[in-house]
Amino acid sequence: MQIGGASSYFAPAALLPARPPASAGPPDTSTDSSRAAPTQVSAAQSLIDEQSASAREEADKPSDSSANSDKAKSREGEPSPQQQRLEQLEIAELVSRDQEVRAHEQAHSAVGGRYAGAPTYTFSRGPDGKRYAVGGEVSIDVGAVPNNPEATLRKMEIVLRAALAPAEPSAQDLRVASQAQAQMTQARVDLVEQRRTEAQQARESSAEGAEQDEEATGREESAASSRQERPAPPSLDLYRKLGGLGETTPAIDLLA
Template sequence: MQIGGATPYPASAATLLPARSLAASISSDVSPDITRAAQAPVTAAQPADDEQSASSREEADKPVDSPASSDKARNTDDQRGVQQQRLEQLEVASLASRDQEVRTHEQAHAAIGGSYAGSPSYTYERGPDGKRYATGGEVGIDTGPVSNDPEATLRKMEVVIRAALAPAEPSAQDRQVAAQAQAQMAEARAELAQQQRTEAQAASEKRAQGSEDDEASADNDKSAASGPQDQSPSPSLDLYKQLSGLQEPMPVVDLVA
């Protein structure tokens, strides 16, 4: 009995591979259809071929090093180096400008403050060129009043205010110092006004006391001068005695020639 169709089903020529030899295990009386089924083509090697083709395509897609590509890479590196150098130059220029600004600012405080101001002190930052640049600074200044001398306090606070506002662009701290000095000046003016009122009152009292003393002295002098004039001289008896002792007058003789 024959199993299967009468017509065999040949495989496509593109996918057929040599079949494994099974003649040793198949007898001669087996149906040709069974034999053909046992000898099915092996297709496991096809994926390996596909992977090899993909690898070949990737290698083909890779750029091939050439002198032109090497020059382009060097040019890119050179451009990055030039850009980095320009950035460093700009940073150095900015630091140098800031250094000059800070030093000018603090030296203006010290110059105007004179004996009331200290020496400038700075904070530094190291630039890309390895140098140190001043990025901040300060100057100590004495804003305390002069003890028991409001006039000297006023003169001192005037100097402090000029020193605090000496830079072209005073900082917030500079303006705060100037405000403190102005407050000290207001207190000194009030103290000076009180002192002047006290001195004026003392002088007025002294003048009044002097006037009273002068008036008392004048009254005493007037009383001393008028006292002897009011007293009448007591009568003298000697005059009467002299009058009573006079002799009678002698007779006058006329001589006729």
């Protein structure tokens, strides 16, 4: 940078005419005129020099402003120290937010297991050009297992733990946890009803078996009693004996 300065100027000393001696005659006009002329010339020269100095100073001023303008242009595009501090604070906040979001969603996914999907993120680009996660989500299945309240109960217990896994659950996390608790309550009711129905069916089946056993026993007893009441068939041995009485005994001749 060039810095213009005012040039120094020393005015020449004025030439004073010498006092003539007392014995001398009247002063010589030509001599006085010749001495006065250099005095006038010196004054004019001083005025010219002063004007030249002012002109040089004015010429130096645009040069200084031009130098300042070049300096400003050289710094153009570079952030100021205050702006740099603001950018650093913004980057630090983005880094913290990125870590928080990733830990939050990974906690959901890890605890949810097969009922949770892979985390998805929403990104924001920072002043440094990098992408930082500023939001995220994990899909999770909160549907009941059809016709199996016991399996639904076990599933909803996992879903509930997954929803509340992060250190600071969000409002959406709390809504999912509430849904899981409602499903668990309904599953308990369905499980009690299912067990009651199974017990009733078992009693009815047992009663039907007892009735069948009683019917079978009754049939057997009826058959036995009918067999006892039926008369025995007549014996033919007596008739055979009576018939044998009328038969003639062959005669045997005895010879003397």
